[in-house]
Amino acid sequence: MVGYFKQSFLVSLWFVFLTFPLMVVKVNTLKNVVEWRWMNMVYVAVGAFVLSFVWRWALERRQRKTKEAEFSDDVLAKPTVGQRLLEDPKVFKPVLIVIALATLGFPWLVDIYQVNIMVLALIFVVLGLGLNISVGLAGLLDLGYVAFFAVGAYTYGIMNSFWGFGFWISLPVGGLMGCLFGVVLGFPILRLRGDYLAIVTLGFGSIAKIVIENWEELFNGAKGIAGIPRPGLFGLEMNIEAATTYTYYLMILMVLFTIFVTNRLKDSRIGRAWMALREDEIACVAMGVDMARTKLSAYALGAFWAGLVGVIFAARNTYINPNSFTFMESALVLSIVVLGGMGSIVGVIIAALVLILMPEYLRAFSEYRMLMFGAVMVLMMIFRPEGLISNVRKKYGGRKSPTEAAHG
Amino acid sequence: MDYFLELFSSGMVRGSIYALIALGYTMVYGIIQLINFAHGEIYMIGAFVALIVSGVLTIYGFSGVSILILAAVIAMIYAAAYGYTLEKIAYRPLRNAPRLSPLISAIGMSLFLQNYVLLAQTPDFLRFPELIPEFEFMEPIAHVMGSAELIILVTSAITMIGLTLLIKFTRVGKAMRATQQDMTMARLVGVNVDQVISMTFIIGSVLAAIGGVLVASYIGQINFYIGFMAGVKAFTAAVLGGIGNIPGAALGGIVLGLAESFAAGYVSSAYEDVFAFGVLVFILILRPSGLLGKAVKQKV
Amino acid sequence: MVDTMNKLLEVKGLTMDFGGLRAVDNVSLDVYAGEIVALIGPNGAGKTTFFNCVTGIYKPTHGDVMVHPPGKKSQRINGFKPNRVTTFGMARTFQNIRLFKNMTVLENIMIGRHCRTSTSILGAILRGAGSRRQEQETVDRSYQLLEKVGLVDEADEFAKNLPYGAQRRLEIARAMATDPFLLLLDEPAAGMNPQETKDLDELIVRIRDDENISILLIEHDMKLVMNISERIYVMEYGKEIAQGNPQEIRSNPKVIEAYLGEEADA
């Protein structure tokens, strides 16, 4: 115990040293004055002292867990309490009903501002689920995902401002454009190893933004495109409130559609091939799976969702410019997937809602949000790589004898 | 002709900075096959520490070269400390994890450090003092190459030579090479692999800090975001030269710097960054082993 | 039993270089229908590399790999991608087990069925009658295979949680799920205890007899090799140094020399 204290004390001292110039000193080079913020030093000292205990405890716990897994005779995977509850129909049915009612009633319970934020959160739910296909299921780390989102948004912006096309025509076109870009960009790079793929996609994302910023004729450069119409409904005139509520329900349908599709794919021939590819590329091709095709389908499908909600994003904001499509957005979607659990649909939904809504409602957090996302990624990788809700695998049928199977 | 020379010298300057940062990427990748995404942030922190130190010293009446040297030394010490801590917290617990886990952790660390500096200091650009003195003997060619440029080139060259000697002849260097070739084997013959990895991060971070101080005093202003672009470009340089290959990183840096400078000078400066990314994408697709790297087949 | 008229795999003068290292040097090898053939040799002889060349993981530097699938056209498969080789009808296992660790045992096998099924993305989303039937067939066939290797009770277990011996059997079942006519096993008995090895011995023979799949295996366990193989090829330093039936191999002076000091239980 004394040893622990001493260790934490040293850690604390180390962090005081480490953070001293940046946290304590602040120089104003114009007025030539130095501001000494000694209180920060105290915060760091105390914080580091406490956190080092937590850190050590968490690491030890992690070690114990892997040991247990190695030495237990019982090979059956133990579902967590949460999973067991979710599997019990007595629990999940009422929960589902409550969630459904809350979702439907939401726009009538809160004001327009909140609904608008919720629409944004739902957009990120779909983005999370889309990225989850390539990162979570197929293991293709895409750091430029936001580029496809931009493709969708600008597809609508351009189709509308140049030729006057409406939302409903642009929506599928946006999705298809996302998909098309996914295929075209994906094709040459998919044979790259995982980490190289990540960097190349980061490159694509950044190139997309720079091109949008500088191509005045098509994208209107840094000024962006304004006056994009909200989603229409058979030419009905709607005030802002009605339109926002309408967009909200539209997004709910979109989320449901995404869940439906991802869920079906996850436990299908295609989804299994994606996962196998994630687990072991060489074994996967050696078992007869066409790698290029499988990777491309995951990448392009992920891009499809981004393109689709890109259109809705443009319609929600009625204004788009390149600043909505930076690496930060890609990182945000990635932390949603990481926090939610790679491959887990429920997890991604919860993570998207938490990560988008929390900084909006807890103003104190909003300053720290990127800091928090960074920390989330690190901590999740170390302590809970499977995410908040780990991906539960489907159990196919019961035990069947071959004869029984042949007859039925 | 002068324009060409000007572009050439600015390309060399850029290139040698990219090379300094690229060395950190390449050394880390060579040993633990990790793209240390947060390496650019170490460079940024090095520049910030130098700015803070020199600001304080200026206010307390120091002057000239003594500031430069003190600021650079303290920046290097801090960069080393950050690099060391970074590895211990974010990468060491993931030594045996699937390959993408440490990369995601690295991205998280990069975001964290960026925003840490943003919150602890400021989101605005800060003016970096002019620490590099003007030499009189540079007067005649000042229109193609200034004193600051000369200092950057000389410092980078000395640093790289120093690094090469360190790796060739010292115990640490030998241990690093052994670990790079075969980590298990190195451990068996008694190399303390953890220590070697820490050393690699420390050396890489010191090089990045040197780069940070040089760039900051050359360009004259910094903010929390400078590490991101510099990091990506340096990584491009490392890949261009053949990742894991130390002379490759130096060569890659120079080639990228020159190419960028000429592209910006003769084609268009708006697309300067696109150009760097383009190089990265093409190299990875066409020749992932880089200019000097050897193609290796994964053992099955 | 062995159909000497019917060659399945015909490798001629196969050579594989890694930079300056010649890992496989001019090796020729045939497998006939209904045969169990073993490829043996000391560590580092190039056996696994030979497998990798045949299955398309590496593209050989020189030489020909011909396959003659029963009832189909012969084909030279050098440079084919691994998935095409597998679709052709040659499936393999790996020396250092490569299962899909975070997928269930059953799913591992279902991946083997991938190249024999055809459900597309759209089919998977719509889940029409055709895709449902195909999915059910995949499940049924996978259970059958699990039954064969004795892993039905672990069907819903994550592959990573299986004991070592079971993982090896799962890899074999996964390879069988691709409906091969030739199975290539890379050290299937490595890490198994004597009882498990004995069971494996029976399993391999059963696969050949019941499923009509020919077998080419790399193995260090001489007892197993001598027991079950009809013919044996011996490699050393990338070169083929002998071939023949177990009797001949046992008494071949070159082989004895190559193995001097190694396992004497042959």
Ligand SMILES: Nc1ncnc2c1ncn2[C@@H]1O[C@H](COP(=O)(O)OP(=O)(O)OP(=O)(O)O)[C@@H](O)[C@H]1O
């Ligand atoms: N991808 C590769 N790159 C470079 N050299 C390789 C590669 N794969 C194998 N080798 C080398 O080729 C030689 C043959 O290796 P291989 O794995 O084929 O031997 P093996 O007969 O399977 O041995 P073991 O019985 O130990 O499995 C070895 O010297 C090995 O180091």
Ligand SMILES: [Mg+2]
């Ligand atoms: Mg082998």
